[in-house]
Every structure is written in structure tokens, then in C-alpha cells.
Amino acid sequence: MVNYPIGDLIAERVRAMGVRPFYKKFDHDGVQGPNMATVYSDQGLGVRAPVVFYNRCNEAAARLRPGDFDWKAITAGGLRWFHSGGIFAALSETTGELIIEGMKAAKRAGAVVSFDLNFREKLWNVWGGQQTAVSVIGRIVENVDVLVGNEEDLQKGLGVKGPEVSGKSKLDTSAFFGMIAEVVAKHPQVKAVATTLREVHSTNRHSWSAVAWIDGQSYTAPTCELDVVDRVGGGDGFAAGLIYGLLAGEAPEQAVRLGWAHGALLTTFPGDTTMASVDQVRALAQGGSARIQR
Amino acid sequence: MVNYPIGDLIAERVRAMGVRPFYKKFDHDGVQGPNMATVYSDQGLGVRAPVVFYNRCNEAAARLRPGDFDWKAITAGGLRWFHSGGIFAALSETTGELIIEGMKAAKRAGAVVSFDLNFREKLWNVWGGQQTAVSVIGRIVENVDVLVGNEEDLQKGLGVKGPEVSGKSKLDTSAFFGMIAEVVAKHPQVKAVATTLREVHSTNRHSWSAVAWIDGQSYTAPTCELDVVDRVGGGDGFAAGLIYGLLAGEAPEQAVRLGWAHGALLTTFPGDTTMASVDQVRALAQGGSARIQR
Amino acid sequence: MVNYPIGDLIAERVRAMGVRPFYKKFDHDGVQGPNMATVYSDQGLGVRAPVVFYNRCNEAAARLRPGDFDWKAITAGGLRWFHSGGIFAALSETTGELIIEGMKAAKRAGAVVSFDLNFREKLWNVWGGQQTAVSVIGRIVENVDVLVGNEEDLQKGLGVKGPEVSGKSKLDTSAFFGMIAEVVAKHPQVKAVATTLREVHSTNRHSWSAVAWIDGQSYTAPTCELDVVDRVGGGDGFAAGLIYGLLAGEAPEQAVRLGWAHGALLTTFPGDTTMASVDQVRALAQGGSARIQR
């Protein structure tokens, strides 16, 4: 976290969301940074696709490295879950190592460890390229219990070869399930792999589903038609809902549905963060309709 | 109407809409009220349902009671129509009685009397419960010529038993027409019963129709697909269009279409009030398309 | 262009779009004008149709007449294309003549000449009526190489008789191609005729295609489903994309697709001007999807 007005703004949002942060503080020189990353997002509309690009130059987060956090203090009160993702891993040569350090500490504290592959070629190309990506992500995934990522993530980020399936619908789950065996063969400690499935009819209309393989069982969420305001964050919303369900002791099927429902609701808000309440998520997961509530 | 800035704001809107008001004035103590009711409404989007809730505490309207209005003066210049509804009836022990008093005065003045059942369980639960609701509404409906309300309204508000129909489409009219006989048996003076029909595909997409039984004849409006901005007020818009049509001497079928068209247009505006012109309503009722007008 | 703040605003927009203007300047008297035309546009929504009307009273543009521009100077650096349209032609008795003067000058400079019929009955009715319209437009089209206009434009603006086709889909291209023969018979120098085709399901949902006859060949763009924000300007966007494609040396089929793609994208922005980049247009023309770009 950087000591300057943009950092204050972000810290306010973190507090508002009820998250207890552990920051390493950086001082901003007023000119060059270090900076909080800026994400520019055009939601698009209809036949006009959304566009996302960054100013991540001299990003404070990229400077984080093993040793920056006192894991013993952080996990002192107990830790149930540790989650990280492929975007943070791609920021610099040190962030992947920090993730691994954190995962090992989390494991020692008895936490479940999850990772959202979120493979972003543009980020890796800045310093490492795809070969580095596969190597770093591979070492991270050795510590992972719950893996989130779509086919492309598994192929590009994990180096898993997908079956040659052509002409299939984008909502067909067979290709995804077909890759699980290979993932588990490579990383036998992985207990769950999950992803969202979407077919994009237009920027504002998607068919939306989700699938998961959990402890050897396959689960598929319903398919629904989404009116999308801003699709960015839908995948994160799925991961958040899935983890919430598993932490809340829900059955795997229900956890997948909670992830699916939360990701769907997230696309109805502008921006990539959630404004959905737990009640809204549960209502949709249990087949809730869009009828008015009064 | 309360003498304070919120009341001034509402009175300005009433004047702007061209409505001649008859107010009982209340003084606000700056702290507790009496207050104008506040309705909080989240329009929702896609799979996210709309939400409506109130602050009706110490509401001025709930204090209205028989004797508050000089009906002789109000009807002195002649009166053609009197309309009230189930939300006002549910506000307190006195509002239902005031409606009955007003309806009797309107009858004396030769007016048609209509009532929109608009059954709201939450409101009745505050002071009376459903049994009181059925009793009060029953006594109101004894004075009614034109009744507006859907199946649920008829069942819960009027205590009419609907036929056991399962698996039917929400736009199927048979269930509604099946209940008319029972309504008319109970309240033989009722000359018309009407309602909107909608199937909610998502918060922003409804299939929309309307049906009416008028003087023994059944009428069904077309079904169209709506892009909905804010569904709240669609039913009121139907009632307003229907009454307008009947007052304007239109044939029953056309009156139903005018109600259907006005309710549909109302859902294309934010808020629960209309901004549609008579020309727009008539154009849609006569099969108007969404082609550009220039 | 009028010397007053509204004129300054428009001139700023013209510069911002990278257009090199040639203005005749008028002084505003602060009260009566001459004025820049005002276009009032309500985008409409769903079953509510868009509405467009004008204040074109004492419009500066209507005062433009042959002799106002120094065509020799304008075309001195070479001229590749000259485009005008039916709205400007309809403004006054002099604007059509100015268009003809300009077209002849453009021809002398070796430019391709195009004209978008854009027939607006309301405008012609102010001073000339339809007979004048057909006569003026006919004389304009004698100078035209590339003609843009739909069936109605061809019939009302050009006096071409369309075949009696009933019950046909609005996206059926046969009627359009059927009229080409008559157009070319009347104006044998015309080398291309093109138009957009749309079927309006609701104000916000159109099926969208485009067709063209170019040097004796027929071309049809794909049909896609549009989520429309503001349909005004879609036709202009098509013409602009088509001309861009032809100027850029694209094959006729690709030029038609570029026009089709640009018109489609233009309807996703508020207002009747474009904010689409060439890259976005090309991506959609080449079958681009609405997938996120990051």
C-alpha cells in the first residue's frame, strides 16, 4: 500500500468491505511512484467488445517479495483459507515466490490453499514469457488444494494439453472434465478444480454456467441467461462464492452453485467488485427468480 | 399532506402532473413527523431482482379517517370516477373506512367506483393480519364497479379460491377467468375485473399481457416482449390506462389495450410514475412499432 | 458556421474529429439568428419508440447557395471523394443547387461522388413538397457515382417504383435488388447502390444487415443482432464505413462489411456520431466477437 491519496482511497474501500488488511507500506515520491496499479476498463456494449488495459508501471505490489510479511503473526489467530491468483503471480520475479512462501505458511497453519490461474499473457510477456509462466505457476500449484481456471488457463498456465475437441459448444463441459485427469496426475494433492463457463452472445448477453471436480466427483451448475453490465470480475465472483460455500460447510454441489450465483450477480454491477448480499446469492443459487421483492 | 420541505416537493409533483389535490394538512414537528412515506426501490438488473421497502412510520396518510374530507364540496362540480387501492386500505384502521366513505359519496354523485386490490401482506401484518385484510377489503369491494387485481390479489385479498391449476404458463388466462364467477357471485354489483399478466424472464425482460372481464365479456390484450427499466408502477399504469379508456368512451377491448399499452410504457421509465403521452399510449395500443419517429 | 457560442461548440467538435472544415461565416444577432440547427432526440426504450424533431428556423446552412465556396481552392490539393445527402438538399431552394455545383467541381477534380438519399418528408414539406423533392434529387443524382438509400428513399426520393412484394421479411434483399435495374436505367452513370437493412424488434434490439450493388455485382453483409443504445446515425455510419472501405482500396465485399460494422457500432454509442476506432470496425467486419480484450 502506497502512502498517497490514491492509496488512501483504496484503503478506505478495503476497510469498507470489511477486509482486515496486512500492508507493506511504500512512500510515493509524488512523481514516479511506487504506484497503485490503474486498470482502465471500457464495459463495451452489444457488438462492441469490452476493453481492459493497465498502467502497472512501477507498481508497488510488484515489489513485494518473500520476507515482507510476518506470517507467524498473520496466522497467529488461526487461518482457514489462503487464496491467491495468477495476476499477482505475473507481476514480477518476486511475487510468485511470495505466493509460495505464503502458501507454505498457510499450510503450516492448517489452512486450505486455493489459486485462481487467471492466465494473462500480456503480463507474463513483460518480464518472463510463457515458459517462465508455466514454471512459476507449476511451482505454485504444488501447494494448492483448490484450483480455479478455465481450459485456456489450464493449457497456457499449467501446460496441460487439452483434448482436441472441435465444433463443441462453449458450454460443453466434457473438454474441461477431460483435462482434470492430467491436472491431478501432475499435481496429485489437488482436491478440487473449478471454472465458469460462458457463451458470449453479445457484450450484454451471456449464457452462464460453472463446473467443478471436487474429491473425484463432478458437479455442474445450472445454465442461465445473463444481462451483463460489466463482465469484468465474474470469474473472481465465482471463486469467492465457491470458497464461501466450502468454508461455510455447504455440500460441494451447493458451493458450486453459490459461486455460480455470485459470479452471475457480480456481472450486474458496474466495476469488478461485488455489491451482492449473501441473501441475494443464496436466493439465486436456490433457483431464485427475478421477481420483485417487497 | 405535511407542511415541510418533503411535502412541498410532493405537492410540486402533484401540480406538475395536472392533478387537482384535496389535502388534509398536517404540521411536521421537525423530528418525528407526521411524515410523507418514503419508498426505497432498487430496480435490480438481469438475475438480480428488484427490491422495494418503506419507511412508513408515523405516516400522515395513515392518520386520514372518515370525516376528514368534505365530500359534498369535492363532488360539487360533478364526479365521473373514483379510484382507490389496497395499499392505502392497508395503512391503518381508518383508511379502509375512509375509502368506503369516499366510495359511497362518489356513488351518490353518480361516479363509477374502481379499486386496485394490490394486496401487500407486509402492510397488513403491521396492524391487522390477513383476516382483517379480507374483512376490510370485502367491505370495500361491496361498493366497487371495476376491480383490478391478479390471481394472488383475488385469493389473498378477496378470499376467493383459485382453481387448482398446475404447470400452466404464467400468461395462461384460464385461471384468471375461472375465478371471475366466484368474485361476481360474492359481489354481484362488480361489472368489470381486470389484471395484467406477466412472465418475468429476467428483471429487464418480461412478456406482458392483460385480460379483463367486462359486463360478461372476456377481453385479452396482445402479448409483447418488454425491455423493462423499472417494473414498479406497471400495474398502476395498466389501471390508469384502462380507466382512461373507459372514461373516454372507448370500446372495452380498446380500453384494455390502452391499459396494457400504458403499463408497458411505464416500465420503460425509471420510477413508478408515467412520462408517456396519450399519443404514445394510443400508438402502442394500435399496434405501434418501435420505429423511429422523425 | 455562425459566430456565437453554439457555433464555437460545433467547430470545436469538428476540429476534435479531425475534419478540415470550409466554413462560410454568419454573424448571429443574439436573438433571431442565423442559427445552427438544433436536433432534439429521445432515444426511446423497448416498446417506446425514439423521437426526433428539429428547430431549424433561420438555419445558417439553409442560406448556403451556389457561389458561396471557392471550389477551385478547396480542390486544389486534390480530391478523392465528395459526399452529400438528402437532408442538406431539403433545407432550402439553394442547398440542392449548391450540392450540384459541388458535385460538378468534384467531378472536375477527379473525385468519386456519393449521395445518401435520406428522404425526409417533413423537411421537403416546409417549402417544396414531394414533387420538388423528386425533381431536385433527380438532378442531383445525375452527378452521382455511389448512391445510398433504402427502398423508401428510392421510391419517395427518386420516384422509382418498387415491386409489389407483400409479406416479405424486412431483411429480405430481393425487393431492394429488384429496384436497382430501374435506378440504373434512369441514371446509367450510377456505379453503386447500397443500403442497410434492419428489422426492429424493439427500440433496443434490431436485426442488422446491409446490401450493395457495385459495378453489376450484388453483395450482402451478414445479419447480426444489435443491442442498440441510440439508433440515430446508424445509416450515416454505414455510408461512412462503406466510403472508407472503397477509398482504402478494399474489395467491394469488404467495403460493404466495413460499412455494416461501423453502422452497427455507431448504434452502441449515445448520439448520432461515431466513437468507434478503425480497429474496432475492422474487428467486427472480420467476424469479431464481443469477447473481452485484455
Next chain:
Amino acid sequence: MVNYPIGDLIAERVRAMGVRPFYKKFDHDGVQGPNMATVYSDQGLGVRAPVVFYNRCNEAAARLRPGDFDWKAITAGGLRWFHSGGIFAALSETTGELIIEGMKAAKRAGAVVSFDLNFREKLWNVWGGQQTAVSVIGRIVENVDVLVGNEEDLQKGLGVKGPEVSGKSKLDTSAFFGMIAEVVAKHPQVKAVATTLREVHSTNRHSWSAVAWIDGQSYTAPTCELDVVDRVGGGDGFAAGLIYGLLAGEAPEQAVRLGWAHGALLTTFPGDTTMASVDQVRALAQGGSARIQR
């Protein structure tokens, strides 16, 4: 009033303000009008002066002429006051005559007649020039009881010669009172002349006062310092407050203060219309401070 959406908007505002209108209706042709006048106003700020200009081309109001209104019907229920002003008088050759016709009808009905000179050179220059202005205004003022206008209005609009006073403060009242004699000599039926006085330190800071001569007595309102948001309408606010005070039977001094207070409050709102309540005006007139009311 014109039958088109802009007219509907204005009519809505008129109703909202509680004004009972008497309209002559005009149909708009969708292109040329007749139009409701458009006033463009830049509030300015600090050393940047406000700017106001119009599009009054083919303005419906300018077409109003004697005979357009049924004065007998309008005054049937009694009439206490008739007010018009110099801007409407300047619109065309017929509007001044209509004002005179209306004033005579008002006189017959026993009303007080007032006129706000509001001399606008730009408007008169369009069709008549200053000589016509003086002639028309002179004939109007023959019917006036209460005249509102500053020194410049009296000089340019009424042709009264002001005393040669140099170096005087803009808030000095002697020049104004010095001109009254001449006004009354010319128009002996005039019973009151009033104006606001302001010294403009910057666009947002004025010193504000007002003076009146009523039935031979002179009255001066206090001088206060204004924080101005939008000065346009301050003079109209003064006239409205003064007339209100006189109609309400207030002593002349209090009526002047009410005008002064209302004009001052009006400059604290954007636009040229009032949002001040009678209570706010009375509080300021009685020396109210800007202390918080809770």
C-alpha cells in the same frame, strides 16, 4: 404554447409552479416551428461575466396579437393584478398591442396594472429600433399603475432624461429619485416606481439594495452583500416580491423589503426562476440571518 415536447416540458413547469395558464395553442411542424424561445445562459464566475443569448426565431409568443385572448372569460372570476414587461413588448409589432389590450381589460376588471420596463436593445433592434421602443413603451405605460425599471430602463425605454450625475456610487439612490418627477409628469397616473440597485464586485459578489417611490413617498431597502450563483432573474424576483407584498396588504416599506429579499434569494439558485418559500423571503426581509435552521 406550442404542441410539441418542449412545449409539454414548459407546461409541466408552469403547472408545477401553481400558475393557471391561458394558452393560445400553436402546432409545431417538426422543423421550423413555431418554437418556444430558447435562452442560453452562462452564469460566469468571478472576473468572467455571465453571458445570455437567445434563439427566438419564429417564436410562438411573438405571434400573439390583440384578439387572441378572451379577456372577459379570463377576468370573469375577478382580477386583482396584471403584470407584463418589456421583453414581451419587444418581441414583435403585435405583442405591445396585446399588452395594451390586456391592461385595458384588467383596468375594467378593477386590477392594479404593473410593467417591468426591462429594456433590451438587442430585441428592439430586430424589428423596430429605439424610436419604436420608446413609442410602444410610452403607450403601454399610459395604462400602468406600478412601474419597475432602473435608470437605464427609464432613460432608454421611457425616454426620460436622467440628471447628469458623475462619480456617484452605483448604490446611490439620488439619481433614481431625481428621475421620478419627470416620469410622473409624463405619466401622472403612475402611483409607484421601483427598482433594484446593485454594485457588481464580481460575478459572484454583488452589493444589493432596492428603492421605490410609492404614492409620493420614498422607500429604501437595506443594502446587503450577496453571494450570487446566477444573477439572471434577480430583477424579476424583486418585482414578484414587491407585487406579492402589495397584494398581501403589506405596508409599502415592507413590500419593498419583500421584493428586495426575494430578488436576493433568487440569485442563490441556478436558473432565473425562484425556489424560495414565502417563509424564507419573509425571514430575510425581517433581517433574517444566514444562521442554520434546525
Next chain:
Amino acid sequence: MVNYPIGDLIAERVRAMGVRPFYKKFDHDGVQGPNMATVYSDQGLGVRAPVVFYNRCNEAAARLRPGDFDWKAITAGGLRWFHSGGIFAALSETTGELIIEGMKAAKRAGAVVSFDLNFREKLWNVWGGQQTAVSVIGRIVENVDVLVGNEEDLQKGLGVKGPEVSGKSKLDTSAFFGMIAEVVAKHPQVKAVATTLREVHSTNRHSWSAVAWIDGQSYTAPTCELDVVDRVGGGDGFAAGLIYGLLAGEAPEQAVRLGWAHGALLTTFPGDTTMASVDQVRALAQGGSARIQR
């Protein structure tokens, strides 16, 4: 805190400000409450005074009573300061008692206890009147170390007689200091009394100072000229800054300046809460100018 969307919104703001809340939860019935209080505030402008009024009907906070909080748990980690005020004391018969209970618990935990008199006649008039106010406030103040309140607060809330001083400037501090003796005589445990002083030139322009009596010494902050956006909250900002200074171990004079500076900065933001950083407050307290920081 009430379980409904308004409550969620407020809880989000509380978290965002970094405050650790201790809530008693109430369920909302969707209609009558209990409600979070609504404060309506018009900032006013220039000669137009700000206006504040409430809807506090069935307010959840008014239902709080002794026994609702587990003070032992709350103070378990140590407590340095306890602050409450006259608005909460005025809400109901139980809130004053809750304040006393809390103050006694805070004393036991070794905390400094402060109270902002904030006398609001309108609130007391709803249930108790001034006599009750003086009695309740008197019993509260018996537990207070640091008292915040202006002359009017001391007179009306505490029943202290102010000296008869006429014609004095509103920024004259003698009257305030003159009343301290009486306050301390009545409540000898009070160690500090402080208040802001302001002279209101217009809604947007105040002269601003502050004074305090701390442990027998008098302190006066500088007087500065404020450009005020929204004066509501200025007094709370003073109390917050003063308490911060005393908690931070600043000398009394500096603590008074920090309160003065924070209250001044708070009036430059819309709303009644702060967006000033500690750095901004300290800079202004140390004579910081309004020069640009870059």
C-alpha cells in the same frame, strides 16, 4: 443498527472510516421500522440559510437502553476515551441513562469522559421539554471530564446563567470564560470546557475561532475567515480534533488548535463528516496557508 439496506449502507460507512462498532441489532419489518434516522440538510447559500430537519420516527437508536451493551467486554482491551453528546441524550427516556451507564463503565476502565452538549430544543420537546433536558444533562455531566458546548448550550442545556453582555461581538470570548466559574462550581470534577466561536457573515462566509478552559488555563485559537460549503458538522469536527490532540499528548494549546483546524476543514466538505487527513489538520493548525501543494 437495523438489518436492512439502509443499515448496511451505514455499516459500510462506519467500516470505511475505520471505526470498530458495537451494535445492538434490530430487525426491520419492511414498513414501520425500527429505522435508522434520516437527516435532511439543505446547505443553503449566501443569504439563504441552511436548513436541517429529521425523520427520527421509530428510530432504532432511541430504543437503546441500559443493559444493552456488555461494557466489560467492550472495555476489556483497555479504554482511553469515552465521548457522547446531547443529541443522543435527547432521543428518548432511555438514551440518557445509557450514556450515564457507559460513562461509569468508562471511568472504571480508566478512560477520560467527554460530552458535547449540542442542545437541540426540538428533540427534547418531543418527549421531555427543557426541564427534563436540564435534569438529564445535569446527571450526565456529573460524570464528565471534558465538556464541549457554546454559551447557548451551557445556558439551555446546563441551566447556567450567562452574564448579561450586550453589544458584544460574536467572537468575543469574555462571555464564554465568564460562565466557566459557574459550570465548575456546579460540576467541580470538570477539567476542561471548550467551544467554537463563529460569526456568520453569510452561509458561505464565517469568521471562525475556538476557546477552551483546561485545568484552570484559558486558550484561544486564531480567528480565520472560512469559505464554507456545508457548516453542519463543524462543531463535531472541533470536538474530534480536540480529543485527538489530547489523546495524542499534545499541549492543551495545540489540542485546541487541532480542534479548531479540523472543524474549519470539515466545513469545506459537503455533508457533516470529515475527509480531512491528519496531515491537513496539522498543517492548518500550524498556520498552514492555502498555497498549492505540488
Next chain:
Amino acid sequence: MVNYPIGDLIAERVRAMGVRPFYKKFDHDGVQGPNMATVYSDQGLGVRAPVVFYNRCNEAAARLRPGDFDWKAITAGGLRWFHSGGIFAALSETTGELIIEGMKAAKRAGAVVSFDLNFREKLWNVWGGQQTAVSVIGRIVENVDVLVGNEEDLQKGLGVKGPEVSGKSKLDTSAFFGMIAEVVAKHPQVKAVATTLREVHSTNRHSWSAVAWIDGQSYTAPTCELDVVDRVGGGDGFAAGLIYGLLAGEAPEQAVRLGWAHGALLTTFPGDTTMASVDQVRALAQGGSARIQR
């Protein structure tokens, strides 16, 4: 200029302002840049000072270096004036050299060369420090005819020692004129030195003047009181107005007034760019008041 949406936005603004740009194009990698600089600006209010900070990390402009521009082509059509400033000079080791290269080319083309010292310590500290600053700026100023900068700029940027003047008003011109001798002794080719003078009473209220030494003569603009919305850009506005005046052949005194007027007007707009017309600037320069223009 960078090829990405932020660059497109800026290029649109450059075109809109009528500036003919000469860009070196950079490609953005979607993540790290090169970026267009971002300036964050809080306008402040009253006692709250404005704040400005940057994200200039990997800024495209800093990569510009001698040889990047084809000066011969740029100056081919003649060049009358060349202006640059201290912020661009401070961006990197190459930008100062580029300025010198450009100035020499401009000189060869017969242009007047000006430089606004605009000394920003924070920028120089990133790579060079003050010693480098003085050395680079000194070498730049060797090519300068017209120098803009205040006392602090002259001292810190040019290393000129100011006279020890204490207790002087910030609008006292003697200190400034006292330093001219030293500047001219060091850089005898300098023909003019100019600066704005302001005394900041609050963020929104400044006293504003300007002084210049031109060809051995001293000129002082009037002092006026400004209501400031956003002070950033006032100095640039002064330079622009001064250069405009000199290019337009105005007398030096009038040129200084034009600069003074333009800088003053610029502070009445949000942002650091101008929306003032030449007419507005001239009117204020000639003693224009803030009276309404209609």
C-alpha cells in the same frame, strides 16, 4: 504520443483546441507503458489547500530526445514563436537537450524563443537534483528571448540571488524588478522577463497582478480580486496571453494585460486549460467588468 485509448483521448483534445501536433509515436504494451502522464489534482477549497501529484512513471514524453523531430520540416512553413518550459525540461536527461535543439532550430527559422521556468523541485529530485537543474536550465536560457518565472523560479531554477527583502507584501514588485539586472547580466540576450504576482487569501480568493520587464522598460498589470475555481494553469494562461499579445503586435503594456487577463480567466474554469475566448480576454484586459452580457 502513445498509441492507446488514453493517447487517443489526448490527441482528440489537441485537435479540438486547434493545435497542429508533431508527435513521435510510441506503442503501449498494455501493462507498463510507455504512458501518457497522469496529473491528479484536488482543487481544494477555502482553508483547504489544493493538492497536485503525478504518475509520470515510464512517461513517453521523458523518452523524447534530440533527433526525434525533423525540425527542418516543422519550420518549413515559417515559425514565429517557440515556447517550452521547466516541467518538460525536468522530465529526463534528454528532454532538456531536446529543448535546446528545438530552440536553436527555431532561432535559425527566425522565431522568438520563450521559456517558462516553472521550477518543480520534486521532478528534478527524481534524477538530477537542484545542481543539475541549474546547469540544464542555464544552458536552455542561453537561447531564450522571453523568460517567464517568479522570484522562486529565478532563484532556484536560474541560481539568481534575490535581494534580502523582508516584510514585503506578496504583490510588491520591487523584489522582482531587483532581480532582473542579475538575470540580464548573466543572459544578456534576454529581452523580456515576466511573471504573475498573487496573494492567496484562501484557496478561492486571490489578489492577482503581473509584471514584466520588456526591452528595458517595466510594466505592471492592474491588481484584481479573483474568485478562483482551480488555480492550476493560471501561470500558463499568463504566458499564453502574453505571447499572444506580442505575436499580435500589441504594445508591451497591452500584452502584459492580455496575459494577466487570460491567466485570471483561466482560474475560473475547472482544470488547467483555457475555455476563455479572445473576446473575453480582451474585454477583461481593457477593464471589463463582470456585468452581464445580453
